[in-house]
Amino acid sequence: MSDTVVPIAVGPSRPDPTLLVKAVGEGGATLSDLAEARALIWAGGPGEFPDELPASIEWVQLPAAGVEDWFTAGILARHPQVRFTSAAGAFANSVAEHALMLLLAGVRYLPEHLRAASWRQQDFFPHVGTLRGKTVTIVGAGGIGRALIPLLVPLGAQIIAVNRSGRPVTGPGIPDSVETVPAEQLGKIWSRTDHVVIAAPATAATRHLVGAEELARLKPSSWIINVARGSLIDTDALVAALASGAIAGAGLDVTEPEPLPDGHPLWVLPNAIVTPHDSNPPQLRLAAFADHVAANVSRFVEGRELLAPVDPARGY
Amino acid sequence: MSDTVVPIAVGPSRPDPTLLVKAVGEGGATLSDLAEARALIWAGGPGEFPDELPASIEWVQLPAAGVEDWFTAGILARHPQVRFTSAAGAFANSVAEHALMLLLAGVRYLPEHLRAASWRQQDFFPHVGTLRGKTVTIVGAGGIGRALIPLLVPLGAQIIAVNRSGRPVTGPGIPDSVETVPAEQLGKIWSRTDHVVIAAPATAATRHLVGAEELARLKPSSWIINVARGSLIDTDALVAALASGAIAGAGLDVTEPEPLPDGHPLWVLPNAIVTPHDSNPPQLRLAAFADHVAANVSRFVEGRELLAPVDPARGY
Numbered sequence: 001m002s003d004t005v006v007p008i009a010v011g012p013s014r015p016d017p018t019l020l021v022k023a024v025g026e027g028g029a030t031l032s033d034l035a036e037a038r039a040l041i042w043a044g045g046p047g048e049f050p051d052e053l054p055a056s057i058e059w060v061q062l063p064a065a066g067v068e069d070w071f072t073a074g075i076l077a078r079h080p081q082v083r084f085t086s087a088a089g090a091f092a093n094s095v096a097e098h099a100l101m102l103l104l105a106g107v108r109y110l111p112e113h114l115r116a117a118s119w120r121q122q123d124f125f126p127h128v129g130t131l132r133g134k135t136v137t138i139v140g141a142g143g144i145g146r147a148l149i150p151l152l153v154p155l156g157a158q159i160i161a162v163n164r165s166g167r168p169v170t171g172p173g174i175p176d177s178v179e180t181v182p183a184e185q186l187g188k189i190w191s192r193t194d195h196v197v198i199a200a201p202a203t204a205a206t207r208h209l210v211g212a213e214e215l216a217r218l219k220p221s222s223w224i225i226n227v228a229r230g231s232l233i234d235t236d237a238l239v240a241a242l243a244s245g246a247i248a249g250a251g252l253d254v255t256e257p258e259p260l261p262d263g264h265p266l267w268v269l270p271n272a273i274v275t276p277h278d279s280n281p282p283q284l285r286l287a288a289f290a291d292h293v294a295a296n297v298s299r300f301v302e303g304r305e306l307l308a309p310v311d312p313a314r315g316y
Numbered sequence: 317m318s319d320t321v322v323p324i325a326v327g328p329s330r331p332d333p334t335l336l337v338k339a340v341g342e343g344g345a346t347l348s349d350l351a352e353a354r355a356l357i358w359a360g361g362p363g364e365f366p367d368e369l370p371a372s373i374e375w376v377q378l379p380a381a382g383v384e385d386w387f388t389a390g391i392l393a394r395h396p397q398v399r400f401t402s403a404a405g406a407f408a409n410s411v412a413e414h415a416l417m418l419l420l421a422g423v424r425y426l427p428e429h430l431r432a433a434s435w436r437q438q439d440f441f442p443h444v445g446t447l448r449g450k451t452v453t454i455v456g457a458g459g460i461g462r463a464l465i466p467l468l469v470p471l472g473a474q475i476i477a478v479n480r481s482g483r484p485v486t487g488p489g490i491p492d493s494v495e496t497v498p499a500e501q502l503g504k505i506w507s508r509t510d511h512v513v514i515a516a517p518a519t520a521a522t523r524h525l526v527g528a529e530e531l532a533r534l535k536p537s538s539w540i541i542n543v544a545r546g547s548l549i550d551t552d553a554l555v556a557a558l559a560s561g562a563i564a565g566a567g568l569d570v571t572e573p574e575p576l577p578d579g580h581p582l583w584v585l586p587n588a589i590v591t592p593h594d595s596n597p598p599q600l601r602l603a604a605f606a607d608h609v610a611a612n613v614s615r616f617v618e619g620r621e622l623l624a625p626v627d628p629a630r631g632y
Contacts, residue, residue, distance in 0.1 A: 093446075097447065097471055098444075105426055113591050114427055119576055120592060124591070125599070130409075130413055130600055132409055132413070154470065262433065262434050267433040273430065274432070275426075276436060276437040278437055279444070281440075281441040281442070282441060
């Protein structure tokens with residue numbers, strides 16, 4: 001740790017910046033006015049962003065994971081000498097926690113338990129499963145996928161991570177026992193895995209990544225969880241697989257279409273769990289952003305590489 | 317590892333001993349007939365246990381966590397030269413996984429989600445919580461409590477473990493950040509904790525450990541999970557706290573009375589999750605026992621201390 005004071009400003013004054021001020025301190029920096037600051041932690045929108053930044057500002061932390069609006073507003077172009085970082089990855093923990101919840105609730109047969117009004121222990125016994133010794137394939141090894149792996153490993157699950165390159169997924173809490181498979185070999189995975197978690201971005205290449213053929217190769221005991229985007233699963237094929245018992249169930253925080261219309265079969269199928277894209281609700285976002293800020297302030301103070309740098313050339 | 321062959325027998329021939337035979341191999345020993353064996357892995361009941369054991373037998377692994385029936389049948393008394401081990405701790409993982417599932421389902425508002433037939437995202441948002449940054453108190457630091465800690469830590473929960481001695485709880489996957497509190501100071505915990513998991517044995521001292529007074533000191537956002545014995549919670553007080561919203565909810569794998577009778581309020585309260593004592597169903601027990609056997613065989617082969625030794629003087 002350096003003995004030098006690192007002055008960092010926080011803005012705007014609303015919403016209440018208390019958590020972010022605390023994060024600046026936790027990261028080892030000192031709160032200061034913008035005029036004296038070397039960095040700015042910004043919790044507001046692009047519309048309220050200062051027109052001018054003092055020449056002392058080296059780094060600006062933005063509050064969103066996707067920063068298209070900041071590009072559109074011309075803020076990055078206006079400050080070419082400043083490093084910008086986004087909040088990409090900051091919100092992955094809540095979504096990963098939600099995915100774990102959906103998978104565990106499915107595997108342990110919670111939906112049927114919640115409909116019961118009678119003990120019937122012998123009826124329930126055979127349906128209560130475990131993740132221990134089971135293979136869970138996580139399609140997508142971005143922030144959410146990498147946050148989910150350390151939650152599943154202590155439960156004794158075997159993890160297959162699917163990414164584009166097939167380069168081994170690494171990170172805190174990710175053991176060498178995780179098998180990484182390139183997306184082009186995903187076809188070989190369906191019949192090998194017990195469960196699937198979809199955590200990949202929505203692109204032309206991932207649209208209906210899971211369709212009738214893929215679902216048919218899963219097991220009658222398989223759960224499929226989607227916390228990414230509804231378009232990655234062919235909804236009609238999923239409804240058919242759920243209705244026929246081809247798979248055990250689906251836990252969906254995202255759907256296609258979204259919002260899911262009233263009367264849709266996914267609302268009534270007993271083995272479908274639908275949560276209305278609420279895995280990362282507003283009240284959890286500020287605390288998650290504060291954690292991200294503390295981590296990045298600490299990196300800034302120590303002169304290390306910052307998390308989630310925005311590359312003006314790439315546009316994200 | 318020793319180059320010496322360590323012969324171990326497995327019995328009886330039913331149920332299918334394949335998993336246990338595999339576990340003997342995984343532990344580094346060699347399957348043999350009872351007559352030549354140095355140890356016996358027993359998967360049956362006390363009634364089928366061999367009347368005589370060869371003098372070569374040094375160790376017998378029993379298949380139950382509680383071995384009262386083996387004492388009653390006189391089996392330990394008949395073989396004073398043999399070390400017996402129980403399966404205590406072997407079944408903790410499944411119960412800990414169940415406790416995690418109940419807690420996550422509660423905190424993330426799954427019961428109400430499952431009753432929904434409409435998207436209503438804005439209604440759901442404020443009710444979706446997280447374990448990140450929350451304090452979870454685990455009352456009881458036996459096998460289940462110690463198995464649960466490594467599942468909660470990666471979710472970012474702060475753990476308070478309550479045991480009799482207050483000596484710091486240690487074990488694989490249990491970090492120094494876990495605070496251990498002696499049971500006599502449990503009274504100070506209720507107002508400090510966000511959630512409570514009951515995983516302590518049923519004794520005269522723990523009967524109605526959680527009553528009206530304790531529930532009143534928890535938060536309106538608190539969930540209480542019971543995977544131990546129903547008698548640890550005063551059911552009437554719990555029903556009142558759930559109905560009034562004094563706490564957010566309860567996840568119960570055990571109840572008092574048990575089985576919970578039809579028509580009981582816990583079946584209809586929207587914030588009560590009841591599973592009929594099925595957190596460790598029969599089909600998961602054999603695999604869990606096999607894991608325990610592999611670990612103990614490995615210890616036997618290497619001359620290390622065995623897991624779950626039975627002490628004839630204590631009676632367990």
